[in-house]
Amino acid sequence: MTQSAGQPTPIHSIYAPWGRFGLYTFLIDAPELALVDTGVTATAQGVADGLAELGRDIKDVKWILLTHGHIDHLGGTVALWEMTGRNAKVVIHEDDVDYLQRRRAHVENYLNLRANYIDDPDAETKQTAMMEHAISGEMTPDVIVKGGEVLDLGGVKVRVVHTPGHTGGSVAYVVEGQNDVFVGDAVQIHGAANGFPGYEAPDAYRDSLLRIQEETPNRMFLGHPFRSAAGDPYPVELDREQSARVLQEAVDIEARVRDAALTLGAAASESPHSPFAAIADHLGYEGDPTLEPSPFFTTLHGYLKA
Numbered sequence: 001m002t003q004s005a006g007q008p009t010p011i012h013s014i015y016a017p018w019g020r021f022g023l024y025t026f027l028i029d030a031p032e033l034a035l036v037d038t039g040v041t042a043t044a045q046g047v048a049d050g051l052a053e054l055g056r057d058i059k060d061v062k063w064i065l066l067t068h069g070h071i072d073h074l075g076g077t078v079a080l081w082e083m084t085g086r087n088a089k090v091v092i093h094e095d096d097v098d099y100l101q102r103r104r105a106h107v108e109n110y111l112n113l114r115a116n117y118i119d120d121p122d123a124e125t126k127q128t129a130m131m132e133h134a135i136s137g138e139m140t141p142d143v144i145v146k147g148g149e150v151l152d153l154g155g156v157k158v159r160v161v162h163t164p165g166h167t168g169g170s171v172a173y174v175v176e177g178q179n180d181v182f183v184g185d186a187v188q189i190h191g192a193a194n195g196f197p198g199y200e201a202p203d204a205y206r207d208s209l210l211r212i213q214e215e216t217p218n219r220m221f222l223g224h225p226f227r228s229a230a231g232d233p234y235p236v237e238l239d240r241e242q243s244a245r246v247l248q249e250a251v252d253i254e255a256r257v258r259d260a261a262l263t264l265g266a267a268a269s270e271s272p273h274s275p276f277a278a279i280a281d282h283l284g285y286e287g288d289p290t291l292e293p294s295p296f297f298t299t300l301h302g303y304l305k306a
């Protein structure tokens, strides 16, 4: 199928089940096919099958665009790259490239951050085993970006926007001319299953939300069905009006969390939310803060160390 001039480039979501939920990968159906994110080892074949259902072959994929370095977005990269005959160009931001080159980088991130709050003597062993299982291999990517680059998918242009905060190397990909924006996990709203938005660097996260607002997405593609204030999952594909609403909601929630974190601070207690129990109470957050990836601790750590 060839596209006639002036027609928008089709974009498809591919859902592959994983554990209690599933992971989303996207296909930009440009002359040079591009996948956005890759799930984990266990979902790689599901992504290839999803492409086949769309009448596309993984062997023809020319680009693998990673929104950031978390395992559920890059774990399937090496497996899928192998399926392309090692032909696809893998793209990731320089600040998250370590996550693609070394599984151990994920364990180190855990030890530096969440391990300060979660008392589990086996955590390092468990984390190491999980990374071995979920990440299909280590590699050095072909294209390391900083933001501002324009990738040419055979005539369809995709611009890279650096949107740090969730991770340092988070990026959004903007399909030029149709303003479709892939934001990965840079727009958390109320977070995913854990019910709390997760980001390592709060100021950068807020600035990135404002930066994405400036793009006025025609469609916005989320990395997961993130939740509304009522706890209902949003679809991963949002139209123009929904995108604007969701971005504002994310900005507003960040402001509420910021206010609570900076007003109430940290104090050790018996609560599972310790040392941030007062903040959890104030925000009405009753989720289990230790459930991986523990966005509650990651995010509040960011505010209080700033």
Ligand SMILES: [Zn+2]
Pocket (backbone or CB within 6 Å): 068, 070, 166, 185
């Ligand atoms: Zn993430």
